Amino acid sequence: MAAGVAAWLPFARAAAIGWMPVANLPMPVAPTEKNKRQDELIILNVSGRRFQTWRNTLDRYPDTLLGSSEKEFFYNEETREYFFDRDPDVFRSILNFYRTGKLHYPRYECISAYDEELAFFGIIPEIISDCCYEEYKDRKRENAERLMDDNEDNKDCKLPNMTFRETMWRAFENPHTSTMALVFYYVTGFFIAVSVITNVVETVPCGATPNQKDMPCGERYTEAFFCMDTACVMIFTVEYLMRLFAAPSRYRFIRSVMSIIDVVAILPYYIGLVMTNNEDVSGAFVTLRVFRVFRIFKFSRHSQGLRILGYTLKSCASELGFLLFSLTMAIIIFATVMFYAEKGSTSSKFTSIPASFWYTIVTMTTLGYGDMVPKTIAGKIFGSICSLSGVLVIALPVPVIVSNFSRIYHQNQRADKRRAQKKARLARMRISKTGSSSAFLHSKRNGLLNESLELTVRTGKTMSLLESQHHHLLHCLEKTTVRSYQLKGPTVGVGTGIIKNHEFMDEQLYEQSYLETALQSYPSRSPSLSSQGLTGTCCSRRAKKSSQLPNASAATSGLQELSAINIQCGDPPLSTSRSSLNMRPDDPPRLNCQSGQITTAIISIPTPPATTPDGDGHTLPNPSVQNIVKVSAL
Amino acid sequence: MSSCRKRCKKEIVKLAQYLFRLITGTLHSDSVEDELELSAVRHRPEGLEQLEAQTRFSRKELQILYRGFKNECPSGVVNEDTFKDIYSQFFPQGDASTYAHFLFNAFDTDHNGSVSFEDFVMGLSILLRGSVQEKLNWAFNLYDINKDGYITKEEMLDIMKAIYDMMGKCTYPILKEETPRQHVEIFFQKMDKNKDGVVTIDEFIDCCQNDENIMRSMQLFENVI
Numbered sequence: 001m002a003a004g005v006a007a008w009l010p011f012a013r014a015a016a017i018g019w020m021p022v023a024n025l026p027m028p029v030a031p032t033e034k035n036k037r038q039d040e041l042i043i044l045n046v047s048g049r050r051f052q053t054w055r056n057t058l059d060r061y062p063d064t065l066l067g068s069s070e071k072e073f074f075y076n077e078e079t080r081e082y083f084f085d086r087d088p089d090v091f092r093s094i095l096n097f098y099r100t101g102k103l104h105y106p107r108y109e110c111i112s113a114y115d116e117e118l119a120f121f122g123i124i125p126e127i128i129s130d131c132c133y134e135e136y137k138d139r140k141r142e143n144a145e146r147l148m149d150d151n152e153d154n155k156d157c158k159l160p161n162m163t164f165r166e167t168m169w170r171a172f173e174n175p176h177t178s179t180m181a182l183v184f185y186y187v188t189g190f191f192i193a194v195s196v197i198t199n200v201v202e203t204v205p206c207g208a209t210p211n212q213k214d215m216p217c218g219e220r221y222t223e224a225f226f227c228m229d230t231a232c233v234m235i236f237t238v239e240y241l242m243r244l245f246a247a248p249s250r251y252r253f254i255r256s257v258m259s260i261i262d263v264v265a266i267l268p269y270y271i272g273l274v275m276t277n278n279e280d281v282s283g284a285f286v287t288l289r290v291f292r293v294f295r296i297f298k299f300s301r302h303s304q305g306l307r308i309l310g311y312t313l314k315s316c317a318s319e320l321g322f323l324l325f326s327l328t329m330a331i332i333i334f335a336t337v338m339f340y341a342e343k344g345s346t347s348s349k350f351t352s353i354p355a356s357f358w359y360t361i362v363t364m365t366t367l368g369y370g371d372m373v374p375k376t377i378a379g380k381i382f383g384s385i386c387s388l389s390g391v392l393v394i395a396l397p398v399p400v401i402v403s404n405f406s407r408i409y410h411q412n413q414r415a416d417k418r419r420a421q422k423k424a425r426l427a428r429m430r431i432s433k434t435g436s437s438s439a440f441l442h443s444k445r446n447g448l449l450n451e452s453l454e455l456t457v458r459t460g461k462t463m464s465l466l467e468s469q470h471h472h473l474l475h476c477l478e479k480t481t482v483r484s485y486q487l488k489g490p491t492v493g494v495g496t497g498i499i500k501n502h503e504f505m506d507e508q509l510y511e512q513s514y515l516e517t518a519l520q521s522y523p524s525r526s527p528s529l530s531s532q533g534l535t536g537t538c539c540s541r542r543a544k545k546s547s548q549l550p551n552a553s554a555a556t557s558g559l560q561e562l563s564a565i566n567i568q569c570g571d572p573p574l575s576t577s578r579s580s581l582n583m584r585p586d587d588p589p590r591l592n593c594q595s596g597q598i599t600t601a602i603i604s605i606p607t608p609p610a611t612t613p614d615g616d617g618h619t620l621p622n623p624s625v626q627n628i629v630k631v632s633a634l
Numbered sequence: 635m636s637s638c639r640k641r642c643k644k645e646i647v648k649l650a651q652y653l654f655r656l657i658t659g660t661l662h663s664d665s666v667e668d669e670l671e672l673s674a675v676r677h678r679p680e681g682l683e684q685l686e687a688q689t690r691f692s693r694k695e696l697q698i699l700y701r702g703f704k705n706e707c708p709s710g711v712v713n714e715d716t717f718k719d720i721y722s723q724f725f726p727q728g729d730a731s732t733y734a735h736f737l738f739n740a741f742d743t744d745h746n747g748s749v750s751f752e753d754f755v756m757g758l759s760i761l762l763r764g765s766v767q768e769k770l771n772w773a774f775n776l777y778d779i780n781k782d783g784y785i786t787k788e789e790m791l792d793i794m795k796a797i798y799d800m801m802g803k804c805t806y807p808i809l810k811e812e813t814p815r816q817h818v819e820i821f822f823q824k825m826d827k828n829k830d831g832v833v834t835i836d837e838f839i840d841c842c843q844n845d846e847n848i849m850r851s852m853q854l855f856e857n858v859i
Contacts (some may be wrong), residue, residue, distance in 0.1 A: 008702060010699075014757075014758055017852070018793075020848055021838070022794065022797070023771055023847070023848075030854050030855065039698055043758070056698075467825075569750055
């Protein structure tokens with residue numbers, strides 16, 4: 001039921017008196033309002049801007065936030081108002097919706113911000129009124145396309161377990177993924193070019209031999225051309241078969257345009273092989289050779305511009321269809337007129353209406369070859385009308401096609417630009433993420449030191465309540481899973497304090513990284529006693545052939561790790577800012593774990609260069625190194 | 635005949651004008667027709683005190699009523715289409731337009747084709763705050779479509795069909811063709827005392843006052859505002 005109509009409910013109920021006298025049955029009891037609230041003003045404070053409205057206004061839409069009891073959650077007792085910490089500008093349109101029953105979309109608003117506000121206040125976007133609905137839908141579609149482009153790029157990331165077939169398919173689709181794919185890409189491109197050039201050169205008249213007239217090169221060097229053709233077709237066939245094998249859905253692949261082009265490009269050759277040199281079929285054979293020119297379309301896999309053009313034409317199919325239809329109509333009309341106008345004149349070329357088609361087409365497209373010319377006055381008049389109208393008819397759909405092309409082209413440009421920007425953006429995001437996680441570890445280390453060692457360690461900065469709670473949460477997770485966070489250092493040389501990558505690692509990676517770091521992080525000169533234990537650990541780990549993750553119920557080695565806090569000294573104080581990236585590599589290692597009299601063994605490991613651990617039988621992919629801060633849960 | 639000729643002349647003039655415009659190519663500016671389009675009739679109700687005196691609503695109630703009224707009809711008057719629209723929204727399943735038409739005629743006491751706020755509020759005042767006599771009077775007025783003082787069977791049948799239309803098609807038990815007619819028969823049996831085929835206002839009021847159910851139902855909408 002619409003908004004303001006709710007105000008007419010009393011009227012509708014009153015009008016029901018008309019039914020009373022004719023009713024045969026007694027009426028039901030009317031509902032009574034228990035506490036009849038007088039209509040009152042309520043104040044909505046949205047980020048400082050106060051809106052006031054009647055309570056009844058808001059009650060018109062009981063399934064939204066403001067209309068239901070959900071707004072009581074936002075009620076502020078002291079100021080006797082409802083406080084919402086949202087955008088006041090967007091709230092304006094939302095409140096107007098309650099007042100007028102129409103939801104408008106302001107053009108200057110960002111579409112996703114608006115959507116979020118609507119979702120917050122429980123209003124579905126479908127009720128945007130007609131005046132603004134189209135704009136809203138357009139912007140939303142544009143935004144969705146943009147996001148879809150971004151998502152498509154995300155699919156490029158390599159999944160850990162891809163079958164050979166999937167790898168091959170990926171290599172075919174994105175040649176930039178591996179060197180092999182790139183090589184293959186260029187080779188096929190080269191052969192397409194060779195094939196096309198061969199076809200062209202075949203027909204050029206080569207120098208005349210003394211005894212024969214000028215003949216095309218194709219007939220002169222038949223062998224050479226045949227070999228070239230065979231080679232190209234071999235390559236294309238192999239490529240096609242490989243694509244067919246690798247395609248995830250073979251049926252769909254066969255139906256796709258590119259595969260049809262491939263087939264059409266190589267089929268004539270095979271048909272030519274099969275057919276004999278018969279007289280009657282050789283005519284058809286020649287026709288088949290024409291299809292070889294379709295190999296040029298294979299270039300569309302290599303050129304994005306071609307693809308855009310093709311896509312544009314497809315999307316403008318209706319405009320093109322209209323153009324064709326109107327042209328046909330006009331051609332028939334004018335051809336008829338011209339034929340009858342020129343019927344009288346002698347030796348006129350306009351012998352029939354279909355013959356006049358040629359004249360009409362040439363005139364309408366303003367070509368004007370001049371092989372057919374009207375001679376009578378009437379013919380000339382109609383001829384001029386024909387050419388004028390031709391200009392109009394052709395000019396009309398062209399801007400639509402052009403604008404479509406321009407839009408798609410710019411979209412592609414934007415997509416490329418966004419991809420480039422995204423890399424930078426992701427890098428920045430990663431920095432801030434690692435900053436926060438390293439802050440966590442830093443604070444944990446200091447916190448643990450504090451609680452167990454009672455060392456006064458300067459934290460360097462005070463943490464906000466939010467941060468401390470976040471860290472507590474991560475700590476709880478560590479305790480729950482009996483794992484611990486680990487930071488991996490980069491592969492760069494000596495003692496760099498750069499934290500590169502931190503993630504929740506999955507088991508396998510964790511295990512790998514743990515192994516390699518465990519093996520490489522214990523150089524010989526560790527002063528304290530427990531380092532022996534740790535090297536014992538690492539030795540024992542080395543001894544263990546099967547790499548198992550240390551879990552709580554694991555062997556002593558596991559427990560040893562768990563009970564060891566292995567802190568990489570030499571970490572300068574980590575801050576959440578980007579300065580962590582700029583840390584000087586040669587900070588002297590600060591041994592802030594002096595005493596050995598602690599329950600938790602704190603090993604100080606200076607930052608030596610990464611010596612390859614002796615006897616390392618593991619071939620680990622990433623012999624990374626230095627700064628490992630492995631903090632185990634106690 | 636002369637009107638036909640006059641029409642012909644007008645058409646020829648229009649055609650000549652059109653050809654002229656075609657050849658000289660005037661931009662299609664706002665033609666004369668737009669000026670004739672009257673802006674919506676604006677109506678401002680009488681003052682609050684007067685309405686307060688004329689009706690039985692309090693000041694606050696009138697304020698609330700007017701705000702609701704003005705919200706839906708900013709121009710201050712309701713025409714029949716808007717009226718039907720508004721009323722139909724309360725009965726989504728059926729077709730309330732016929733009954734709304736009768737209601738409109740009942741509210742539009744001065745029969746000028748639109749219901750102003752005064753008409754609206756007067757009607758409501760009778761329906762909600764009036765005496766039983768006044769309410770019955772109003773109901774009789776509603777049923778008497780041609781306002782001749784008698785309710786005939788045809789009028790009653792129209793009203794009955796309109797009421798049943800509001801129910802819509804999906805009812806239980808299913809609405810049959812002769813149901814309204816039967817209902818009208820029952821009504822007339824009850825109301826028409828002298829069996830002359832029509833119901834007058836006195837018969838109507840008498841009969842209703844003697845009917846328990848109807849009396850009780852008249853009190854039903856007391857507390858609507």
